[in-house]
Amino acid sequence: MEWIERAPAKINLTLDVLYRRADDYHELEMIMSSVDLADYLTFTPLEEDKIEVFTNKAFLPVDQRNHVYQIIKLVKERYNIREGMLVEIEKKIPVAAGLGGGSTDAAAALRALNRIWELNLSVQEMIELGMQVGTDVPYSIVGGTAFVSGRGEIVTPINPMPSCWVVLAKPRISVSTKTVFRALEVERLDYIPKSRIVADAIEIGDYKGMADNLSNALEAVTFERHPKLRQLSERMERYGMDGVTMSGSGPTIIGFSQNYSRAKRVYNSLRGFCEEVYITRTLK
Numbered sequence: 001m002e003w004i005e006r007a008p009a010k011i012n013l014t015l016d017v018l019y020r021r022a023d024d025y026h027e028l029e030m031i032m033s034s035v036d037l038a039d040y041l042t043f044t045p046l047e048e049d050k051i052e053v054f055t056n057k058a059f060l061p062v063d064q065r066n067h068v069y070q071i072i073k074l075v076k077e078r079y080n081i082r083e084g085m086l087v088e089i090e091k092k093i094p095v096a097a098g099l100g101g102g103s104t105d106a107a108a109a110l111r112a113l114n115r116i117w118e119l120n121l122s123v124q125e126m127i128e129l130g131m132q133v134g135t136d137v138p139y140s141i142v143g144g145t146a147f148v149s150g151r152g153e154i155v156t157p158i159n160p161m162p163s164c165w166v167v168l169a170k171p172r173i174s175v176s177t178k179t180v181f182r183a184l185e186v187e188r189l190d191y192i193p194k195s196r197i198v199a200d201a202i203e204i205g206d207y208k209g210m211a212d213n214l215s216n217a218l219e220a221v222t223f224e225r226h227p228k229l230r231q232l233s234e235r236m237e238r239y240g241m242d243g244v245t246m247s248g249s250g251p252t253i254i255g256f257s258q259n260y261s262r263a264k265r266v267y268n269s270l271r272g273f274c275e276e277v278y279i280t281r282t283l284k
């Protein structure tokens, strides 16, 4: 028997870095939401005790380095499961993009394993397991629109963000999350945290209040290192998107519009300028 699980991409409407903690992690506040761009994972239980992962992207690792492999291994060890699992990942979400691709795959695997192996895990138990694989996994377990804090492990669902079109532009630039966080001098950030403002706007369905307050504390440092990202962001604003920001640690730049023809126009105009461009909708 086969089991199919959908793994939607996430976007960051905000990413606030509040301070550096004693354990050297940064304390974060973020608003995340899911969009209608997803990977599909097909699970086939095996009698033999082994883990096999396949994907349609030849450059992705399918061994212990793959987040899906890691979560299966963790679950098998924790619950002493002697059966095996074969997973085929159909990747549609761009990799290393700030769209949480690996994390959403890991979360989808946890949801699927919970059903297939009848583990009866609560959301909180899945969050604890997921956190060991990646900081964005807890959000992906819950999904929807959420206020995410701590290092990413505290996920509070809020109302769904007002429905709109989202243009995603991912240039072929590789951003090192570690380097960007290291370069951040949090104490000197000339920056007002926006997550609570955006959460309040979403709670009352205020699309404009949401779009006007999108922000990402990593943007300035990242734009300095990769000027093409700043150009991309400015271009999206000039072309008429209602709000533009970088998602996660980038390099994907996202723009919102409630008007499909405008979003489509921006999508068309960016295609010569940026390697990968998508037009998608918000998910409830």
Ligand code: ATP
Pocket: 060, 061, 065, 066, 067, 068, 089, 094, 095, 096, 097, 098, 099, 100, 101, 102, 103, 105, 106, 136, 248, 249, 250
């Ligand atoms: P985030 O937004 O959570 O920081 P991201 O979108 O920037 O994530 P991913 O697409 O999750 O980045 O990929 C980050 C790294 O994780 C890649 O270098 C990739 O090799 C590795 N990886 C492991 N498993 C997966 C997977 N199932 N899908 C995508 N990447 C994976």
